[in-house]
Amino acid sequence: MRVVEAFRAAYGASPQTVWRAPGRVNLIGEHTDYNDGFVLPFAVPWGVTAAITPRPDGTIRLLSLQSPDGEPVTMTDRDQSKGWTRYVVGVLAMLGDRVAGADIAIDGDVPQGAGLSSSAALEVAVASALNELHDLGLSPMEIALLSQKAENDFVGMPCGIMDQAASALSQEGHALFLDCRSLGSRNIPFDLAAHGLSLLIIDTQVHHEHAGGEYAKRRAECESAARKLGVPALRDVTDLAGALDRLQGDERKRTMHVVTENHRVEALIGLLRAGAVTEIGALLNASHLSLRDQYEVSSPELDLAVEAAIRGGARGARMTGGGFGGSAIALVPEERLDSVRESVAGAYAERGFQAPRFLNATPAKGAHRVA
Incomplete structure (x- = not known):
């Protein structure tokens, strides 16, 4: 070794x-x-x-x-x-x-x-x-x-x-x-292969550095919104419409994302438990739109990766991670992998972006002793 x-x-x-x-x-x-x-x-x-x-x-x-x-x-x-x-x-x-x-x-x-x-x-x-x-x-x-x-x-x-x-x-x-x-x-x-699917990671090669910056700002906005709503954390918001009426600006948008994203997690787990892995794509798409528009942590490269992946045949796609760069993920039928890669690479070349890197992710084992 x-x-x-x-x-x-x-x-x-x-x-x-x-x-x-x-x-x-x-x-x-x-x-x-x-x-x-x-x-x-x-x-x-x-x-x-x-x-x-x-x-x-x-x-x-x-x-x-x-x-x-x-x-x-x-x-x-x-x-x-x-x-x-x-x-x-x-x-x-x-x-x-x-x-x-x-x-x-x-x-x-x-x-x-x-x-x-x-x-x-x-x-x-x-x-x-x-x-x-x-x-x-x-x-x-x-x-x-x-x-x-x-x-x-x-x-x-x-x-x-x-x-x-x-x-x-x-x-x-x-x-x-x-x-x-x-x-x-x-x-x-989460057995992708059994459903003829792959999870493609699209690395935008835009390196994100958000320690102490925008990431911390989003966290502070969420904590402030929770205080104004009188709840320990935004997870505790049960009346979203009522909460949004009491908030303004960025805090309103951050709250909308967090509450709806928690619902999306629960919905996606329900689909996985039902064996409907092929149906989760719409939730990935909705998550990306929320991160782009409500949480405002996407980037032009991430947005283009998501849009081009879907055009190329992905069942769904979204940015993943803290944002401001990094990677997007796309749920892709195995027979459409080449098409999705070509669609994203072509879109990047057209916009003059640095060529993306593609990685196929399979769920792996957590920490373990190797020697």
């Missing part, structure tokens, strides 16, 4: 454990997680592998196989961390005195900038390995919560729980239904 060889070369011994955690794509339920709502992500085949040996002296040595110089970074103080190392050091910081230092090598194959949550994969892989090495007894959900706390409190990105939960709890061949308030979850069978 490449990461094990790199660990040996850098640190002179084999790692004590190696864990892999996947990225995720969200089928539906966007920007609902930090509103205590419902989400339906699934783990993707790409992820992050972490090889780790603990150290008693508090020193942290980090090596990434994706780093240009290929040299380990050594830290004796967690405040020295910067860039990608903050996600790893954040996990160590959240574990406090239970963990001293560590030698760590990281290898990742999550497509960067595609909105597939490489950061959550990195956090969950490291947290899972440390959980085993230090016999901490953390459940997969506790690992997800610790990883989220690292990203919120140490990195400074106010993300919800969805990405880390999908990375930690997903099962192969399933989508993960997660109630972001109760943290109750269950895996819902």
Whole structure:
């Protein structure tokens, strides 16, 4: 294994454990997680592998196989961390005195900038390995919560729980239904191949950087709307028409999206349970329009990907992830895959956009030990 060889070369011994955690794509339920709502992500085949040996002296040595110089970074103080190392050091910081230092090598194959949550994969892989090495007894959900706390409190990105939960709890061949308030979850069978379908990820190659910016602004707008409506979170709005009468401007639009998106998640799960996988496309389309018009987190590249995919024969499509770039997903009959790719690529060329990248996603296994 490449990461094990790199660990040996850098640190002179084999790692004590190696864990892999996947990225995720969200089928539906966007920007609902930090509103205590419902989400339906699934783990993707790409992820992050972490090889780790603990150290008693508090020193942290980090090596990434994706780093240009290929040299380990050594830290004796967690405040020295910067860039990608903050996600790893954040996990160590959240574990406090239970963990001293560590030698760590990281290898990742999550497509960067595609909105597939490489950061959550990195956090969950490291947290899972440390959980085993230090016999901490953390459940997969506790690992997800610790990883989220690292990203919120140490990195400074106010993300919800969805990405880390999908990375930690997903099962192969399933989508993960997660109630972001109760943290109750269950895996819902999502067998695309049995229905002659593929889920095509269309990576716009527009890299999104929304930490502390537009993402945080949307979250604040939702929290303000909930306060004005006298509810703990927008998930608790039961009379949407009445709520919209009491709100104005952006807060009104954000509320409309969150409430209707929660309904779409529940409707899509109902279709999956009924075996009507081919019928979920209309809900994907509706989700995209809401994200574009009510939540205002789409982009010209995402909109064009969705429109061109549907023209090319997709049963439904929408942007996925935080927005402002990243990826769209399209539910495509297998015999229409080439047509959809050609339609999107042609539309991008016509508009002078950078050529998109296409990935076929199959629901994969959550965090697991690999060596």
